[in-house]
Amino acid sequence: MIMDEKYTSFNFSQDSDDKDFREMLDKAIKGDADAMFELGNYYNQVYYTIASSGDDEAYEKAEIFHSKAVYWFIKAAEHGHIYAHCCVGHIYDDVYSVANDFKQAEHWYRKAAELGCDEAQFWLGTIYQKGRGVEENKEIAAYWFTKAAEQGNRLARKYLGECYLNGEGVKQDIKKAVHWFIEAEEKDAHSVWEKLEEIIKEPDAAEKYGFTADMDKINTIIQRGIKDRDDYIKRFEKQRKKKRRNGNNDQKHYDLEEIYANTAKKHKKAAEDGDVYSQYVLGFIYRHGQGVEKNLNLAKEWLETAIKNDSEHTISKYAIKELAELKDEMNI
Numbered sequence: 586m587i588m589d590e591k592y593t594s595f596n597f598s599q600d601s602d603d604k605d606f607r608e609m610l611d612k613a614i615k616g617d618a619d620a621m622f623e624l625g626n627y628y629n630q631v632y633y634t635i636a637s638s639g640d641d642e643a644y645e646k647a648e649i650f651h652s653k654a655v656y657w658f659i660k661a662a663e664h665g666h667i668y669a670h671c672c673v674g675h676i677y678d679d680v681y682s683v684a685n686d687f688k689q690a691e692h693w694y695r696k697a698a699e700l701g702c703d704e705a706q707f708w709l710g711t712i713y714q715k716g717r718g719v720e721e722n723k724e725i726a727a728y729w730f731t732k733a734a735e736q737g738n739r740l741a742r743k744y745l746g747e748c749y750l751n752g753e754g755v756k757q758d759i760k761k762a763v764h765w766f767i768e769a770e771e772k773d774a775h776s777v778w779e780k781l782e783e784i785i786k787e788p789d790a791a792e793k794y795g796f797t798a799d800m801d802k803i804n805t806i807i808q809r810g811i812k813d814r815d816d817y818i819k820r821f822e823k824q825r826k827k828k829r830r831n832g833n834n835d836q837k838h839y840d841l842e843e844i845y846a847n848t849a850k851k852h853k854k855a856a857e858d859g860d861v862y863s864q865y866v867l868g869f870i871y872r873h874g875q876g877v878e879k880n881l882n883l884a885k886e887w888l889e890t891a892i893k894n895d896s897e898h899t900i901s902k903y904a905i906k907e908l909a910e911l912k913d914e915m916n917i
Contacts, residue, residue, distance in 0.1 A: 606627070609623055609624055609627070610624065613657065613660070616664060618661050618664035618665055618666040618669075619661075619666065621657050621658075621660045621661035621664060621666065621669070622657070622658065622661040622666050622668070622669050622672075624653075624657040625654050625655075625656075625657035625658035625661060625669065625672060626654075626672075626893055626894065627654075628650045628651075628653040628654035628656075628657065629650075629651070629654035629658075629672075629676070629893050630859070630890065630893070630894060631647075631650045632647050632650040632651045632654060633886060633889070633890045633893075634857065635647040635650065651676070654676065655673060655676055658672045658673045658676070659673055662693075662696065662697075667697055667700045667701070667702050668697065668702060668704075670693050670694075670696040670697035670700065670702065670705065671693070671694065671697040671702050671704055671705040671708070672893065673689075673693040674689075674690045674691075674692075674693035674694035674697065674705060674708060674709075675690075675708070675889065675892075675893070676690075677689040677690035677693060678690035678694070678708065678712070678717070679885075679889065686718070687712070687717040687718020687719070688718040688719070690712060690717070690718060691709065691712050691717075691718055691719050693705075694708050694709040694712060695709055698729060698732070701736075703732070703733040703736035703737065703738040703741065704733070704738065704905070706729045706730075706732045706733035706736070706738070706741065707729070707730065707733040707738050707740055707741040707744070709729045710725075710726045710727070710728075710729035710730040710733065710741065710744065711726070711744075711909070711912070712726075713725040713726040713729070714726035714744075714753075714754075715916075722754075723748070723753045723754030724754045724755075725754070726748070726753075726754050727745065727748045727753065727754030727755045728754075729741075730744045730745040730748060731745055734765060734768070739769050739906070740769075740905065740906060740909050742765045742766075742768045742769035743765070743766070743769040743777055745765045746761075746762045746763075746764075746765035746766040746768075746769060746777070746780065747762070747780070748762075749761040749762035749765065750762035750780065750784070759784060759790070759794040759796075760794045760795045760796050762780075762784070763781065763784060763794070763796045763799060763803065764796070764799070766780055766781050767781075767799060767802055767803065767806065770806045777806065777810075778806045778807045778809065778810025778811070779810065781803050781806055781807055782807050782810075785800075785803060785807075846876040846877070847876070848870070848875075848876055849867070849870050849875065849876030849877045850876075851863075852866045852867050852870070853867055856887060856890075859894070861891050861894045862891075864887050864888075864890045864891035864894065865887070865888065865891040865904045865907070867883075867887040868883075868884045868885070868886075868887035868888035868889075868890075868891060868904065868907060868908075868911075869884070869888075869907055871883040871884035871887060872884035872888075872907065872911055872914075881911060881914065881915055884911055885908065885911055885912075885915070888904050888907055888908040888911065889908065891904045892904045892905060892908065
């Protein structure tokens, strides 16, 4: 990709007097791909901080930081940093981004996917599954889900299982669907147990589709899923009964909401200060409306921020899962 003039006329040295920034910039200028990638993350974080402020005027000014993030991610990609290709894809894939361009997203995801990045392979599959900037093609989607799944990407395993379950992009094959759902569960994918439960409701399904040998695993997964669900319900019912004993349901409901609100307030401050875990939590609570007014756009921004800032990959797998489900919910 040849960068246009706006990408080559930046003056980065004016952006910060911080010693670490200066050292990182110096390394990047000298050709260090990792430093280039970190600069991309730096500018992307600045962009999201400004863009999530709620100030329309500030949001318009944030474009320059988005452009600088793209610049350094592209430079890192050109110097062999595989994941940088994927990050450029994420930027263009963001429907609320000033740089939104699904065709460019497909281009950069494909570059990373062809270099073997399983995350890019998964997101490229979703591009074709949803028809974002390209003609919808379930076969191509299934192809890339397969590539990512074979490398262990848990969301790709779940999506591939759904492809085989529904016959989308591949010939319907319940046995293969079961296989990939089991593999996804081992990687902590969400709600797979419900899909397995639905499959085995069909009389003699195991014998009919040839997964009898997997029934012990399937039953274990379903039992664990049901237990987790029932434990949650019990905790909720216990709280509700306690409120009733106190004889003031409305006040106790308010107290619970107050707890949610205080939690949200605490994580919002930490997230704005750069805490990756709080950025993930804030994305989660905005998605589900816990302690804050439900806002899917803010949920998406905070989840993406957490993913991009998680250099140690401690919470990315959870944030990526939440983000994928959110995009399904938003139909993007």
